[in-house]
Amino acid sequence: xxxAILIVSVALLAFESSAAESFAAPPTDYxxxxxxxxxxxxxxxxNESFLSWRCDGLGRLFVGGREAVFxxxxxxxxGYKPRVELFRFPPHSWAYDIELRGPxxxxxxxxxxxxxxxxxxxxAGLKQKRLLWGVAVxxxxxxxxGLAWGTEGDLFVSMGDPLW
Numbered sequence: 773x774x775x776a777i778l779i780v781s782v783a784l785l786a787f788e789s790s791a792a793e794s795f796a797a798p799p800t801d802y803x804x805x806x807x808x809x810x811x812x813x814x815x816x817x818x819n820e821s822f823l824s825w826r827c828d829g830l831g832r833l834f835v836g837g838r839e840a841v842f843x844x845x846x847x848x849x850x851g852y853k854p855r856v857e858l859f860r861f862p863p864h865s866w867a868y869d870i871e872l873r874g875p876x877x878x879x880x881x882x883x884x885x886x887x888x889x890x891x892x893x894x895x896a897g898l899k900q901k902r903l904l905w906g907v908a909v910x911x912x913x914x915x916x917x918g919l920a921w922g923t924e925g926d927l928f929v930s931m932g933d934p935l936w
Contacts, residue, residue, distance in 0.1 A: 868916060
């Protein structure tokens with residue numbers, strides 16, 4: 773499983789590229805440091821910047837983009853099925869980080885933390901609940917960039933440099 777996650781993480785790097793055009797194969801300047809791993813293109817989009825991702829125990833990938841949160845389900849061939857859009861935020865919300873807790877999906881955008889109840893198990897009809905907000909919209913790199921569960925169940929949020 774750990775090896776599969778490494779393959780996936782390297783593949784995800786390929787589609788975090790800043791190139792706006794779709795590409796059919798991974799760029800030639802990406803290569804895994806471990807020769808036992810391979811690089812495979814998972815997805816690309818001319819409209820989304822795939823920014824964050826989280827893998828669950830079932831091998832599903834939850835990916836945050838410029839405006840949407842997607843899920844990729846494993847297929848029976850060692851790869852992934854096409855993406856499923858779970859939720860779309862307003863333009864330029866930037867889903868910087870994602871965490872899972874039971875059936876719920878926590879999404880940290882540029883200036884707010886949301887929970888999508890049942891977001892890890894439902895495909896449609898999700899409603900967001902805003903839990904934390906208040907970072908002024910200034911620049912996409914001065915924001916809430918990271919999210920992590922603590923050992924006692926607390927959810928920690930980091931805040932980027934707001935001094936623009």
